[in-house]
Amino acid sequence: MKEQRFAEIFDKPAAAVIIQGDLLYGHTNRLQIQMYEHRGEKPVLLQPDEWWWTNTKVLEEEASKRGWVLKYPPIKKAGLHYRYIYHHPADETEAQPASYSPHTEYRERKQREAAIEQVARQVEGEAPITSFSGSWIALSNFALSPVQLDGVTYDCVEKAYQAAKTTDPKQREAIRMAQTAGQAKRMGAKLTLRPDWEAQKGYIMGALLRQKFAAGSAMANQLLRTGAAVLIEGNNWHDNYWGSCNCDACRRKHPNGGQNVLGRLLMKIRSELTTKH
Ligand SMILES: [Zn+2]
Numbered sequence: 001m002k003e004q005r006f007a008e009i010f011d012k013p014a015a016a017v018i019i020q021g022d023l024l025y026g027h028t029n030r031l032q033i034q035m036y037e038h039r040g041e042k043p044v045l046l047q048p049d050e051w052w053w054t055n056t057k058v059l060e061e062e063a064s065k066r067g068w069v070l071k072y073p074p075i076k077k078a079g080l081h082y083r084y085i086y087h088h089p090a091d092e093t094e095a096q097p098a099s100y101s102p103h104t105e106y107r108e109r110k111q112r113e114a115a116i117e118q119v120a121r122q123v124e125g126e127a128p129i130t131s132f133s134g135s136w137i138a139l140s141n142f143a144l145s146p147v148q149l150d151g152v153t154y155d156c157v158e159k160a161y162q163a164a165k166t167t168d169p170k171q172r173e174a175i176r177m178a179q180t181a182g183q184a185k186r187m188g189a190k191l192t193l194r195p196d197w198e199a200q201k202g203y204i205m206g207a208l209l210r211q212k213f214a215a216g217s218a219m220a221n222q223l224l225r226t227g228a229a230v231l232i233e234g235n236n237w238h239d240n241y242w243g244s245c246n247c248d249a250c251r252r253k254h255p256n257g258g259q260n261v262l263g264r265l266l267m268k269i270r271s272e273l274t275t276k277h
Pocket of ligand 1: 236
């Protein structure tokens, strides 16, 4: 695929660019792709009569050269199917219209984000999962699912994670024996953190989640049941690190949503599960 073709799409203003691709059999990075552009209504397929060919590296280079960034990490579906959704940060900092007010800016940004979410739905027919409750409770760290930390079994990821904040065996045991995961979380919040905690916590969470969603387990099947949906731990407890809080104050402070580290980890583990098939 010629660079010219990327120019056709990446040089035009659009709310989002969606690229769907299938890895070419026998190649690690050659993609057969379809490109859509999105200007606020329906996403438009740019080349209805042909497939374009590229490789993942060129695609990423051409996008980033023009300032487009991935809205989500590339989502790999079962098999060899990928979806990339790009958005342009310049969109956020464009010259302000005469009628500018922080209020309209906020509203417009929300509308644009909603439009991008909508694209994901229209293209994949799949809504993002924004609450780890109800039929998606398995995705929550509070879900009962035994995991081990240093040879000791905890009945859910939350308890093991909170216990990992300390190296004191007595405090760990108290957290393990907590009546509920919520109680364990409150106990964890009062602990004196081990000195290496900030450096270790992401790795520890990942390791616990990989135990919980071990290939072939019931929990892994629950995770795979989410298909290619974007996973976001929406919450109302102001957690914009592991998830994304939906309260007005947090939305103003984090207009693009929280860091959603838990959701991203789950999507990463999901893609590991599909490649292991
Ligand atoms: Zn909040």
